[in-house]
């Protein structure tokens with residue numbers, strides 16, 4: 001059972017957050033998401049959420065206690081970053097929030113229970129650093145941890161990217 005501490009959250013999120021995570025947890029039982037709560041941000045903290053060890057996801061009250069339009073509008077102003085000869089969205093095609101951030105954080109939690117996820121993540125991050133057009137998103141190029149979460153989120157939400165086949169074959173042997 002996932003513990004939800006969302007009393008301060010906007011009613012929309014009180015509805016959508018448990019729906020999203022109950023489904024994901026059922027689909028990926030290896031992930032042991034234990035708790036989802038809201039945290040009070042320090043000044044200037046406009047990050048969306050953070051995944052903590054022990055299966056805990058904290059959603060930033062800056063976004064999650066407000067009307068959902070704030071977060072969705074901010075996501076639509078998604079910045080583009082250089083990727084080889086072209087540009088790539090910071091979160092690629094994942095401009096729907098909170099869908100993207102909820103799924104993204106969940107896969108940080110799943111990683112806590114897949115032993116060698118870093119093997120794929122480090123390989124993919126290095127490979128895509130030289131060939132950024134293969135990355136799922138610009139943010140995925142930040143570090144292997146974010147490559148993992150962004151690639152898994154893109155896969156879950158049905159977006160294609162250059163490294164998807166290699167991710168699928170990695171997962172085939174781990175999620176069965």
Ligand SMILES: [Zn+2]
Nearest residue numbers: 104108146149
């Ligand atoms: Zn992340």
